[in-house]
Every structure is written in C-alpha cells, then in structure tokens.
Amino acid sequence: MSANKPPLLGNITPIIPAGGNMEKAIAFYEKQLGFTKIHQEGNPIRMAIVKRDSAEIILQQNDDRHLAESTTFLIQVDGIAELYEEFLAQDGGIIHPNGKLESKPWGMKEFKIVDPAGVCITFYELERSNN
Template identity: 35%
Template sequence: MLTSVVPKLPFINKQQTVNFYVNQLGFTLRSDYGDYLIMDKDGVELHFFSFPTIVPAKSDFMIYLRVDSDIESLFEKCRQGSSAVKIITRLESKPWGQKEFAIADPNGTCLTFGEAYS
C-alpha cells in the first residue's frame, strides 16, 4: 500500500539550495549527507541529490505543492523575496478550481503551488 510520495530533486550548489528552501520557503534542513539532503515543512518532505552538471534552463524537474490557505501571502513573499526567486507564472485562478503560481529554484526545478477555491 502506498502511503506518500517524496520528490527527489537535483541540486547544483548545496548551499544555494539550502538557503533557497530554508530562507525563502521556510523548509527545515533535517539531514545533510554531503551529496544528499532531506528537508521538510508542514508535513511535506523533499529529498535532494547532487547533480552538478545539470543545466537549469534545460531542467525537466517539476513538482506541485498544495497549499491549504493563504496562497496570496506565499506568492507575495516569493515575489518580494530575494532575486533568487524566479517567478515563472503569477498567481491566477485556474478553471480546475485552483489558485496557482510557479517559481523556479536555483537548480531550474519548477515548483507550482496551488490552493483550492470554490
């Protein structure tokens, strides 16, 4: 029986990745095994593996993160955060009942955040 999904995402520069997820998105670094990291926030766990030759502009890594409230504040925090936060799509309501926006992390991974609306 499946119980959860834990995305594994690449990182080029470990410190940049830790700074981005901890300082910009509020994750906590739980484990650092050198070339493998584990972070979490609000019950969401992400794993990261060293991939120093990945080209961010050609990265095909994408994840969708559900938000249960206040996506507007999260978007504003990302929008007004450091220049490390690259906005891919602005916050908008989608026909499938989600308010969404997307950003790219320093490694080129697309992170889409979505909150249900009625």
C-alpha cells in the same frame, strides 16, 4: 489491516536534482522558501532533506541542468495568497515571470517558482466550488 479496506496513499516526497552546489541549494530552500534542513549526508553534502509543514523534499547533488529543467512538481497549500505574499515580500524575483498567482480553469489557484538548479515548483490551492 482489514481485507475490505482499500489502500490509502499518503504524502509524496520527491527526490530532485539540486545542482552542483548543495550549500546554495539548501540555503535557497531555507531562506527563500521557509524550509528547514532535517537531514544531510556526505562531506561535502551529496543529499539533504528539507521540510516545511507536511512538504518534504530530498535534494540530491546533480548538476545536470537539462534534468533539473525537466523536473517539476506541485505542492498543495492552504493559504496560497498568503504564501505568495510571503515570497514577494522577501524576494519577488523567485516567482517565475510566467507563473504569477492566478486562478486556472482546472479549479486551482497557483503560482510557480524556479529553484537555482532549474526545477519548477508549482504551489497551488484548490478553489472552492460554487455548487
């Protein structure tokens, strides 16, 4: 590595509380959000990794509802309108009532879902500048 080359950060993989029922959490991420389980640990399952495209999430058994409801993260998307329609078509109930698809003043088009444990996930796409 060159001494003049600055460090480059890559993808982030959050570890999130998945509630007390890991099977239910994994099923939600697979069936509702289109992720695939790529790893799991424990019998019963204590931890699982789910992935969709470049987005990877580590689900950790933890039924502290307060912790889950205080956890939020964003996933960048190319094709936000199509993803929103995908989620509406299968179960529009996963879209947060205050998180419908809309453009925000900070230059993002976004929508929110809440998983069964209470974790809020914002899917967003950067909007093109008119400059």
